[in-house]
Ligand SMILES: Nc1ncnc2c1ncn2[C@@H]1O[C@H](COP(=O)(O)OP(=O)(O)O)[C@@H](O)[C@H]1O
């Protein structure tokens with residue numbers, strides 16, 4: 001069992017002054033699925049990117065730990081090899097390298113020089129995973145995300161996730177821009193990963209995704225910190241009452257970008 | 261360093277020693293006389309005038325014996341060290357179809373008329389600039405390739421030219437490749453250096469495409485770190501002829517590359533693809549020109565380069581359309597990618613248009629590695645250097661994927677990887 005812990009995390013963007021995260025606390029273990037819900041602009045992506053190690057963000061205070069070890073000083077690639085994965089809201093497009101080639105390079109980066117994944121084993125796993133995600137083989141031969149539609153990019157993030165098998169996967173709005181069928185496919189992928197060796201932090205604006213991937217814990221984030229945690233019921237309640245309702249109930253002084 | 265100048269007497273002595281034809285010796289003597297009055301060629305933004313690039317040493321028959329170097333493991337048809345051929349193994353088809361492939365001494369002896377007709381008479385001239393004149397006066401090695409009329413060769417010809425820098429000496433080397441009317445040939449050349457003595461290299465390669473011929477010319481240049489080189493490649497294209505250039509500039513030392521295509525014939529066509537990687541402290545200046553003389557001639561330049569560490573890479577792209585070349589077209593794209601803050605890069609498009617009824621265009625850029633891309637790749641676990649190489653591969657992709665031959669693409673991709681891995685050690 002592995003743990004991921006965020007302690008009193010304060011973060012700002014590199015070029016800016018303002019604190020975006022104002023003291024986030026969170027602890028999870030493999031085997032669990034946590035959801036973070038929150039209004040737009042509240043810092044959900046900032047939290048995911050900071051955990052992953054995006055150099056655009058600066059930690060002002062607090063810590064991020066895997067199995068009790070701080071990872072704050074590690075560059076992004078080392079965090080990845082330590083077991084973190086972030087399915088990004090806006091994945092980059094990289095021409096010149098195919099999806100399949102890249103995934104193999106990513107898998108092999110975790111293995112010793114003399115223990116690289118044999119190609120037949122890789123292809124077998126790739127084939128199987130593509131099928132789970134209703135993706136064609138052709139998509140694995142295309143350049144990494146190049147010219148992919150929004151939905152294809154999301155699927156491709158899950159493909160990489162399933163191939164790499166990280167300890168902890170953060171999914172940042174994996175549901176945005178997906179129709180209901182695509183949503184089901186993506187959820188099928190994540191659910192296939194569920195098990196004692198895998199933990200996931202699912203970030204979403206809407207409760208809908210959580211109908212397909214049942215979370216063990218739901219956190220609500222507002223104004224740059226987690227303001228309430230509960231079980232799956234909390235998400236349903238939030239859907240009914242809206243973020244404004246919860247804010248007022250908690251008596252928080254937070255301005256919502258798009259009051260709903 | 262004071263070098264004793266080469267005298268006319270030295271030239272005559274050498275000529276006697278190697279028994280070269282009179283006309284060639286006369287050409288040498290004339291070139292030698294001109295050297296002092298000629299200036300180095302100028303290339304925009306390429307500052308090389310203070311480099312030790314001049315060929316000055318007296319002509320001599322070099323001893324290029326091999327001790328224990330294993331030079332060639334890949335399939336090669338011709339391997340030359342200095343002036344000496346150490347391996348010659350031509351495809352049967354070449355013999356059957358009367359193709360001539362021979363070293364320079366043999367070319368002058370056995371094919372004197374052919375050489376006299378083409379040697380620096382069309383594509384370039386001995387007195388065009390000082391380096392050309394030095395070339396003629398000091399030339400000791402080379403290769404002649406002649407493909408007879410209407411001969412279509414299926415097998416490519418692969419050559420390796422090694423500069424022998426185990427001793428201090430000038431490497432002055434010439435390639436004369438002639439594709440006669442209606443012929444087709446594919447040629448892959450590899451240049452390299454053995455030894456580490458600082459030496460100049462003066463290489464001129466003339467590629468003559470007679471009417472309706474088609475030449476695929478590919479090269480991987482890997483001259484050594486201590487070599488200062490002038491590499492002049494000239495295509496001369498007659499009516500309806502075509503040359504596809506695919507060049508990989510993977511040298512480790514300072515070099516000026518002058519890659520020109522003279523589109524003389526009507527509807528002649530040159531495709532020029534260059535990929536270059538600069539590493540360490542080296543400077544690579546590459547001046548690529550297409551000149552349209554012929555009506556409806558077409559010249560396309562596509563060059564992409566990557567700059568690591570403290571090195572420099574300059575790409576000039578010149579599209580020159582001469583008055584009267586109606587319906588001609590010249591297009592070019594030059595891009596460089598810098599990987600370090602100490603790298604220096606330039607991409608200069610130069611269009612000289614003397615006719616109205618033509619099409620010309622250019623694109624150029626100098627950029628740095630996209631941080632977002634790097635972050636994305638690294639977030640999957642690949643380390644920084646690997647991620648850089650992946651981004652670079654993507655950057656060079658448009659040139660590589662446009663190369664006409666799969667084999668060349670593979671050879672170049674391997675060389676690129678190798679040069680990058682080496683270059684990254686010095687970041
Ligand atoms: N790189 C950045 N530079 C400047 N401001 C940023 C940056 N990233 C996020 N922000 C700001 O921080 C706040 C939170 O953004 P984000 O983390 O994307 O929120 P969410 O994902 O919850 O919608 C927003 O006001 C956003 O404009």
Ligand SMILES: [Mg+2]
Pocket residue numbers: 044045046089172173
């Ligand atoms: Mg977001």
